[in-house]
Amino acid sequence: MFRFRAIQWIVLSSVFVFEARVAFARAGGGGGYSSGSSRSSSSSASSSSYSSAQGSGEAGLIDLVVFVLVAGLILLLRRHGRRLMAERARTRSARQLALISRIQERDPDFDLETFEQRISRAFLRIQEGWSKQDLSDVRGFMSDGLYERFSIQLREQKEAGYFNRMSDVRVLGHEVVAVHPRAHFDVVSVRITAAATDVRVDVESGREIDGTRRAETFAEIWRFLRGREAATKAAAGLFEGQCPNCAAPIDPRRGWACRSCGSQLEGAPPDWVLVGITQVSEWSQPESDEPDWLKAAVGRDPGLTVEQLEDRASVLFWRLMDSERTGRLDELAHLCRGVFLERQEQRMAVRATRTTVVMRDCAIGSVRLRGILPGDQWDLALVEIRWSGDVLEVRSGEAARETGGRILRRSLLVMARRAGVQSDLGRAIVSAHCVRCGAPDEGPLEGRCGFCGEALDDGRDWLIERFLELESAEASQLCAEVVQARFAAAYGEAPGPVDEPGLSAARPGGEELLGWCLALAYCDGRIDRRELEELERLGDRLGVPADRARRLRQAAQFGRLEVEAPRNPAEAREWIEALTTLAAVDGPLGERELATIADLAGRVGIEVPG
Incomplete structure (x- = not known):
């Protein structure tokens, strides 16, 4: 590595010397001998001519030597760079194979190349759904938290009268960066590097909005999950909209409950499901084993999983952000404890009388469970959320005004659930569904499930207790x-x-x-x-x-x-x-x-x- 850096420095220094020499030669060759002299005799002219020719020859020789040196160093750098890249690729490949072997111990038919191909297709399908503002085709392999995130972001776009058109989308590479067999799930984190051109298009006119076109290469960590006892049975599955057991089309809202063959896997999906997207800058290697504090919590509640808590936190966060932006509480009220709801009602009342600040166009960097605090009446789960958003000023009766700033925030979402309630493993990644009948939360009626009438705010599921700045x-x-x-x-x-x-x-x-x-x-x-x-x-x-x-x-x-x-x-x-x-x-x-x-x-x- 040191030699590689040293060669880089030498080449850059040589290029600088070469460019400086060219510039110096141009200046000296022209002005040095035309600045004027009181001597105008023929001998003076002859001497001047000889001096110019001599200097020109020396400069040409120096330039030639420097050029050869730079060319040689660049060739050496390229060769060394190719060897270094090949060495890194071998190391990365060996690391991936070692990680994948943890899955293949229980599922010998799991193939990394096939898995990566399926990931690429799923990635492209999600980008296509995003551009169409319609995620119904990909709902079957997304957790509730992620689906809530995308749905609310798309709703905000529609209300603002535009959509994001992604074009030239290309997956440039994958790298499995973490594999963690949990008590109930296998969790795989994949670094996806991709390139695309993104532009905002006005819905009414169909024209591109000036200043919004952006072409970029980006990398994100996509986290996938499946049931611990799942096994590879076919090349197609939930990513492709099919049952992994019988290949029949699946219900996008409940992708791992096939209506054709009735296959389920004790509440854990039989095929890979996308449960999170984390920015590379915010991602950290998960703990290799379940920590003691989590084991203690699972001892009290065997169905409790980190995935369930983080998924539920994502649902609650996005509902809260949507409520803050719109000033409506109808889709949030049944997800809060009474004290928090009263505070939100007071905040909304204040917005009717004076200027307040809200966030728009929010994006999440990471969601991470920090711990659980058991209590006599209520248990608390603390989840750190790193996110960003554009700051808007809202005045009663006026359109929201942009302040021109985007800020990064670290918040602590405190969730509460009645002590003694046992988690349902089958709801680990469907945390926006009714705890009784499993129906999706699509606008409850006075805090009750629109399908079975069950109360949704009675503390049998995690509710918003507090939402705090992490530094408070x-x-x-x-x-x-x-x-x-x-x-x-x-x-x-x-x-x-x-x-x-x-x-x-x-x-x-x-x-x-x-x-x-x-x-x-x-x-x-x-x-x-x-x-x-x-x-x-x-x-x-x-x-x-x-x-x-x-x-x-x-x-x-x-x-x-x-x-x-x-x-x-x-x-x-x-x-x-x-x-x-x-x-x-x-x-x-x-x-x-x-x-x-x-x-x-x-x-x-x-x-x-x-």
């Missing part, structure tokens, strides 16, 4: 509680209430505590702005001089920090409280962070289960 104090407190719950699930003992440590400036052991927090912050190889700010505040509270804190931070950054053990279990518990509060700043605890906290506990005899 309330969200931070909830995330800290999740960290405590995760620690307790992993190590059998909670670190205690998450409050301010309340340490005095003169407190002994402050430097050691700051050292442990620094070790925790840097143990996963990354640290963000909010963590740094939290560490600076902690250092101030502990009375650690700024210069000393800076040296500790540098030592932690380069892995040279040695940390002392707390003097007793009471001090250890106090330190663990500070560590869990810090860990909550940037998301869930990873394996290294848990190991760091476990090490701290183990040094003073707090037992940590294996």
